[in-house]
């Protein structure tokens with residue numbers, strides 16, 4: 516494995532300063548241009564403003580890049596040939612020296628091996644609706660990687676109750692950061708439980724420390740609800756999503772194409788409201804992750 520660290524990330528690792536990993540699939544395949552570029556840059560800025568060093572992760576020329584330069588971020592945001600890679604794609608990505616965006620699974624894989632303990636994103640993958648055999652590789656990866664993932668639950672296009680059950684069965688602790696329910700991405704309500712509500716970054720850091728002392732191999736999911744002013748009610752969303760899912764079915768869209776397709780459909784159908792919410796929650800999650808990272812390195 517070849518790791519390429521940016522100077523900033525290499526220094527933070529050496530000095531044991533707080534670091535937050537950020538994924539690249541959301542830039543390359545989750546958000547449209549130019550919002551994807553702006554967001555990628557803003558997330559790094561927010562992490563810095565809150566006392567940690569950002570480490571956006573991607574694969575360039577088959578190398579694990581941890582901390583990207585301006586050109587690399589621009590490339591992720593604009594190059595249509597960037598491949599979305601999950602765990603199964605790693606050998607091909609490295610063997611064929613490809614340029615790739617990393618999902619939650621591969622960002623976690625690389626971040627953990629690089630020595631980064633916390634990772635911020637929007638939503639994790641999970642169990643797909645009406646297609647229970649399509650389970651994102653994010654889930655088993657999280658079950659086997661002892662990091663903290665700050666997110667707003669799972670991607671909205673998924674079967675959230677089934678995803679919640681999977682997390683429980685596989686020993687992934689789900690915390691609610693100031694919330695009693697596991698957020699449903701664009702919506703603060705899901706009817707799904709969290710294992711514990713935590714109020715402060717230091718509470719979350721203590722729980723992560725206990726996980727490490729117990730030598731548990733699984734990730735902790737620190738869930739954070741979308742800021743209230745950007746919330747989209749479940750009912751409104753379900754109508755839009757229903758239409759989009761029908762269209763995906765009609766066009767036989769499946770596999771790794773399904774999420775980008777559904778996201779662009781619901782963005783159009785919601786007049787951009789879902790895009791604004793997605794960006795708002797990404798920023799908020801990056802902020803929370805930086806605060807927790809600081810506490811984790813303090814204790």
Ligand code: PSU
Pocket residue numbers: 538540541544545546601617618619620637638639640641650651652653669670671770771774775
């Ligand atoms: N959540 C979103 N948009 C995304 C993703 C999650 O709102 O683009 C990405 C993440 O990178 C996640 C991946 O890891 O989708 C999961 O894809 P799949 O279901 O194909 O494993």
Ligand code: MN
Pocket residue numbers: 649650651652770771
């Ligand atoms: Mn899938």
